[in-house]
Amino acid sequence: MSHTEKAPQNQPEHPVTDRVHEALAVTRRGVDELLPEGDWIKKLARSEATGVPLRIKLGLDPTAPDIHLGHTVVLNKLRQLQDIGHTVIFLIGDFTSLIGDPSGRNTTRPPLTAEQIKLNAETYYKQASLVLDPGKTEIRYNxxxxxxxxxxGMIQLASRYTVARMMERNDFHDRFHAGTSISVHEFLYPLMQGYDSVALKSDLELGGTDQKFNLLMGRHLQAEYGQEPQCILTMPLLEGLDGVEKMSKSKNNYIGISEAPNEMFGKLMSISDDLMWKYFTLLSFRPMDDIARLKAECAAGRNPRDAKVMLGQEIVARFHSVQASEDALVDFVNRSKGGVPDDIPEVTLTLPEGGLAIGQLLKQAGLVPSTSEALRMIDQGGVRIDGTPVSDRGLKLGQGVCVVQVGKRKFAKVTLQG
Structure with missing residues (x-):
């Protein structure tokens, strides 16, 4: 594949029409940076005048099998740009995953095996298709x-960027001055991600704010190969349920897009009123004018819970169905009133001699990951049996059936039998 053909020179200026301004407004919604904005306006105007869609790239390394709402911030932007007529390239970084992205890390990240990458990639696009329009999406593997x-070719590519420029990158700079090792292969990651833009001739590349260096690398390499440089668009990192750290499975503050509707809705209802508005901007497909009106109504006295219900139902309907979103609201209201949901799992446990300790019961029923977490929840008053709070860490249960609750959202109907 040759990537050395020259971009057309002295391209004519195209008029910036109302439709171009509308497309720019769609692009700007919720973004952190759009660089250079003037170049993007010219690209939009050219596309409008010629009818040729722009090529918009998102690269994702399949480092985990599941996508959470934090990942969909960028996917939502892709869908918005799809809906105004542009081509989305969903790039699976099966090659770059073998290197490991050092972005935002203070240690070398272990690369994935080819088998792990293949398994993860199989679910990535399936889940992303819940946001993207599959009929308007080009799937590629780098x-x-x-x-x-x-x-x-790798040596020739490496000759197009200097070590001094590479060391300007924050994580490399910090690790070097801290005396932390940097492996040579880590320098290859941004080069390879940038080369993806050359191979795909992308007009715009999207990523999180932590990807800015890699996105700018794409611009640099496209110019090196004689192409018109892409613009870059960075989206904010979405805070998780704690409202502090970015959404992450490792921090257990995430909402997975494949989670059960009731669990997804309950988690969305648990976010703070302030964080809700950022979720609206980055996750909702409602027009910004509608969101601004809703925010003003809440500031004037309307219960913010009403707005949070709208957000929760919209997100659940997108990843499940409208009926599931309605059922999730009913379930949430029942739980709020102390009721028990209709769809709780049923678990049968073997009763040891002398009874089953409450910590073991909670762990074996799948309500907590460990007995230490079970005891912590008991100490915090977060465990109930048949609606009655449990305060005794040493409680043992005998034969019978009971409904066990941990926190606000976890229930199980437990049968203990000898």
Missing amino acids: SEWCDALGAR
């Missing part, structure tokens, strides 16, 4: 062109 580079 092993297509990266494998073909070979040693000679």
